Amino acid sequence: MTEQPNLEYINQLSGDDMDFKQQFITILKEEFPLEKEVYYDHVENARLKQTADIVHKIKHKFNILGLHNSYEVAVRYEKELLEGRTHSETEFKSILKKVETYLDII
Numbered sequence: 001m002t003e004q005p006n007l008e009y010i011n012q013l014s015g016d017d018m019d020f021k022q023q024f025i026t027i028l029k030e031e032f033p034l035e036k037e038v039y040y041d042h043v044e045n046a047r048l049k050q051t052a053d054i055v056h057k058i059k060h061k062f063n064i065l066g067l068h069n070s071y072e073v074a075v076r077y078e079k080e081l082l083e084g085r086t087h088s089e090t091e092f093k094s095i096l097k098k099v100e101t102y103l104d105i106i
Contacts, residue, residue, distance in 0.1 A: 005065040005102035029103050032061060036096055043089070052081035055092065062095065065102065070095045 007025075014021035035058050042051040059074030073095060077088035 003067055003069050005067055005099055007106065008066050009064055025106060028061060028064070029106075032058075032099060032103055035061075036100065039096070048081045048084060048086075052078045055081065058096075061099065065099060067095065067099070070098075 007021075010021055010024050014024065035054055039051065039054045039058065042054060055074055055078045059071050059078065062068075062071040062074055073088055073091050077086075077092045080087055
């Protein structure tokens with residue numbers, strides 16, 4: 001079974017503070033689509049260094065959402081981009097879609 005996004009880390013971090021939890025989720029919902037848009041712009045324009053930079057930023061959201069294997073994919077992809085390769089691009093894009101879908105329903 002593949003890993004699924006979850007709020008376990010956010011729940012641990014926020015404890016009983018529901019306002020903090022909601023603020024954290026709101027930030028994710030606001031930032032992620034913008035970062036994803038920047039990512040796709042860099043990919044479309046073959047800006048590998050800038051793509052690596054935004055992958056670096058996005059990968060931390062994977063960890064926050066309990067996607068530890070996906071985080072490792074992003075680490076590998078970031079390294080590939082810095083070396084001029086894009087082997088993990090399809091897998092990374094699939095993770096982006098999974099996160100986007102999850103953020104739409106929480």
